[in-house]
Amino acid sequence: MACRVQHSMQNSFWFLSSSRLYSTIQSQKFQSKNQKYFCKKLLSSSSFSKGVRYCSCSATTSYTDADINYSNAEAFVLTTPLYYVNAPPHMGSAYTTIAADTIARFQRLFRKKVIFITGTDEHGEKIASAAGANGSSPREHCDSVSQAYKLLWRDLDIAYDKFIRTTDTKHEALVKEFYSKVLANGDIYRADYEGLYCVNCEEYKDEKELLENNCCSMHLNPCVRRKEDNYFFALSKYQKRLEDTLTENPDFVQPSYRLNEVQGWIKSGLRDFSISRASVDWGIAVPNDDKQTIYVWFDALLGYISALLDDKEKPNLQTAISSGWPASLHLIGKDILRFHAVYWPAMLMSAGLSLPKMVFGHGFLTKDGLKMGKSLGNTLEPTDLVHRFGSDAVRYFFLKEVEFGSDGDYSEDRFINIINAHLANTIGNLLNRTLGLLKKNCQSTLAIDSAIAAEGNALKDTVEILAEKARKHYENLELSSACEAVLEIGNAGNVYIDGQAPWSLFKQGGSAFETAAKDLVIVLEALRIIAIALSPITPSLCLRIYTQLGYSEDQFKAVTWNDTKWGGLKCGQIMAQPNPVFGRIELETEAKNAGESAKRASKKMNKTPKTQKAVEA
Numbered sequence: 001m002a003c004r005v006q007h008s009m010q011n012s013f014w015f016l017s018s019s020r021l022y023s024t025i026q027s028q029k030f031q032s033k034n035q036k037y038f039c040k041k042l043l044s045s046s047s048f049s050k051g052v053r054y055c056s057c058s059a060t061t062s063y064t065d066a067d068i069n070y071s072n073a074e075a076f077v078l079t080t081p082l083y084y085v086n087a088p089p090h091m092g093s094a095y096t097t098i099a100a101d102t103i104a105r106f107q108r109l110f111r112k113k114v115i116f117i118t119g120t121d122e123h124g125e126k127i128a129s130a131a132g133a134n135g136s137s138p139r140e141h142c143d144s145v146s147q148a149y150k151l152l153w154r155d156l157d158i159a160y161d162k163f164i165r166t167t168d169t170k171h172e173a174l175v176k177e178f179y180s181k182v183l184a185n186g187d188i189y190r191a192d193y194e195g196l197y198c199v200n201c202e203e204y205k206d207e208k209e210l211l212e213n214n215c216c217s218m219h220l221n222p223c224v225r226r227k228e229d230n231y232f233f234a235l236s237k238y239q240k241r242l243e244d245t246l247t248e249n250p251d252f253v254q255p256s257y258r259l260n261e262v263q264g265w266i267k268s269g270l271r272d273f274s275i276s277r278a279s280v281d282w283g284i285a286v287p288n289d290d291k292q293t294i295y296v297w298f299d300a301l302l303g304y305i306s307a308l309l310d311d312k313e314k315p316n317l318q319t320a321i322s323s324g325w326p327a328s329l330h331l332i333g334k335d336i337l338r339f340h341a342v343y344w345p346a347m348l349m350s351a352g353l354s355l356p357k358m359v360f361g362h363g364f365l366t367k368d369g370l371k372m373g374k375s376l377g378n379t380l381e382p383t384d385l386v387h388r389f390g391s392d393a394v395r396y397f398f399l400k401e402v403e404f405g406s407d408g409d410y411s412e413d414r415f416i417n418i419i420n421a422h423l424a425n426t427i428g429n430l431l432n433r434t435l436g437l438l439k440k441n442c443q444s445t446l447a448i449d450s451a452i453a454a455e456g457n458a459l460k461d462t463v464e465i466l467a468e469k470a471r472k473h474y475e476n477l478e479l480s481s482a483c484e485a486v487l488e489i490g491n492a493g494n495v496y497i498d499g500q501a502p503w504s505l506f507k508q509g510g511s512a513f514e515t516a517a518k519d520l521v522i523v524l525e526a527l528r529i530i531a532i533a534l535s536p537i538t539p540s541l542c543l544r545i546y547t548q549l550g551y552s553e554d555q556f557k558a559v560t561w562n563d564t565k566w567g568g569l570k571c572g573q574i575m576a577q578p579n580p581v582f583g584r585i586e587l588e589t590e591a592k593n594a595g596e597s598a599k600r601a602s603k604k605m606n607k608t609p610k611t612q613k614a615v616e617a
């Protein structure tokens with residue numbers, strides 16, 4: 001993917017209240033047998049096909065070239081939520097998608113077939129009223145907001161494979177077929193219902209869960225009392241099966257502490273829920289009753305399956321299922337855990353379809369302690385951040401600073417400090433000064449193979465251990481720790497070069513000169529490994545590092561995780577001219593640029609949409 005964003009970015013303010021220590025949870029996570037089973041399950045559905053010996057919880061397991069099976073047999077299918085188009089995307093929507101893209105890129109490094117699904121959820125009352133408020137038709141409104149998501153994903157280097165819109169014809173066909181299957185199974189009936197409804201959640205609420213004045217605890221708006229004659233899904237019939245499923249597969253819900261919450265909901269008794277609306281026109285008509293439309297959640301969840309269909313294929317469940325279902329991983333925010341871990345499995349059981357292998361509910365990006373969201377309007381604008389700091393900075397910051405699973409608050413000061421310290425200094429500057437020395441003393445050419453240069457060298461061992469650590473963290477979805485492990489390689493490289501001081505060895509000449517030339521090769525090899533190991537998180541930056549090391553873009557695209565092994569750089573390889581790969585964010589320049597960039601960003605959002613192909617490139 002070509003680099004589109006400038007890296008001499010400037011500054012901003014956010015900050016993260018680091019919450020629970022995810023690493024503690026993760027170490028507990030791997031103590032139980034069941035959880036080992038889970039790792040086996042996830043890995044066998046992902047990068048490896050040989051089962052538990054690759055499980056990243058067996059800390060002593062290391063793997064060799066021959067162990068890796070670059071199998072294409074089973075796809076790794078992962079999904080983000082289909083974002084509700086009541087308003088344009090914000091940093092919260094971007095957060096899930098960046099994490100999913102990172103996981104997809106990591107899986108692709110094992111030459112696994114990956115199907116990364118994202119998209120937009122476009123039906124329902126809230127969409128109809130958002131369109132009305134804009135003076136546009138629901139269709140026009142959906143087209144425009146859905147396009148804003150695609151543009152943002154392009155800006156953030158999100159390489160999705162499928163983008164599903166719930167207004168796509170193929171989706172509608174599948175929802176109707178699914179509804180008919182559930183009906184045929186005797187799980188849909190008609191009844192009157194009266195309850196308190198939160199339009200922002202698009203959900204009837206249990207009065208016990210509400211705040212004063214019947215306010216929704218997440219959206220803080222009063223719920224409205226509604227009475228309707230609806231079709232209901234017999235969720236209560238699935239209580240026992242759901243309980244058993246979670247007992248048998250405790251890792252179905254991740255992180256593990258979210259499982260208790262889900263089990264609590266189920267234990268408190270599952271109530272049937274209404275799956276149609278008589279008062280909403282903007283939706284898929286209920287088969288055989290066009291006076292009602294299908295409830296937006298019953299419709300949207302099916303998007304994970306309809307996305308698997310190619311546009312040219314006849315839209316039916318069987319074809320879609322055979323194209324990659326069940327999903328390996330649903331990545332969602334904890335706000336929609338109930339829909340994914342209770343409603344969705346029960347719906348799939350009713351239709352006789354397999355359950356996804358895992359649902360991971362991450363935490364919230366918050367503002368003043370409240371979930372950042374479209375309905376509350378307390379959002380951070382990701383396009384603005386990307387224009388000011390570049391996609392790599394945005395991707396790295398949120399994945400590094402928010403433990404995946406926990407909540408995190410944002411500060412622009414923290415953003416600037418982290419990005420300058422980690423990407424500009426530890427990694428960017430290490431590369432730049434090493435290449436500068438190589439140019440001055442060795443005509444930018446490597447004097448020795450990196451494998452020979454590092455014989456008996458402790459840095460080589462450190463780098464290999466850290467790269468392996470990063471791999472395990474990626475597999476466990478510990479994305480912040482994966483960043484940390486790669487950053488440690490950079491730190492070790494800096495300590496090494498400072499300790500060896502090749503600049504003075506070069507001046508001494510003779511064997512000292514040779515040692516210095518060797519040291520540069522060693523440090524550049526460490527940087528090559530960084531460029532691969534960090535590529536799922538900062539793909540554009542890593543491409544720039546790789547090309548500075550004398551490789552082509554095609555060579556970068558062809559790397560696999562296996563290339564993180566020491567020894568890639570060979571004698572005679574010519575490095576590119578040193579050119580900073582990541583400029584420091586300077587506060588004064590940034591202050592000037594911030595306003596300009598915000599204008600540019602808002603203009604861009606209003607531009608005529610590019611073709612689908614361009615957006616997906």
Ligand SMILES: Nc1ncnc2c1ncn2[C@@H]1O[C@H](COP(=O)(O)OP(=O)(O)OP(=O)(O)O)[C@@H](O)[C@H]1O
Pocket residue numbers: 081082083084085086091092093095096200201331332333334335336363364365366371372373374375376
């Ligand atoms: N503050 C946030 N932090 C982390 N993820 C978020 C945040 N807000 C939204 N998301 C992501 O978007 C999903 C919800 O999508 P949705 O389109 O409903 O956005 P929303 O902004 O939460 O909407 P609303 O504010 O109307 O509830 C979450 O499950 C999560 O994946």
Ligand SMILES: [Zn+2]
Pocket residue numbers: 198199200201202216217218219220
């Ligand atoms: Zn609500």
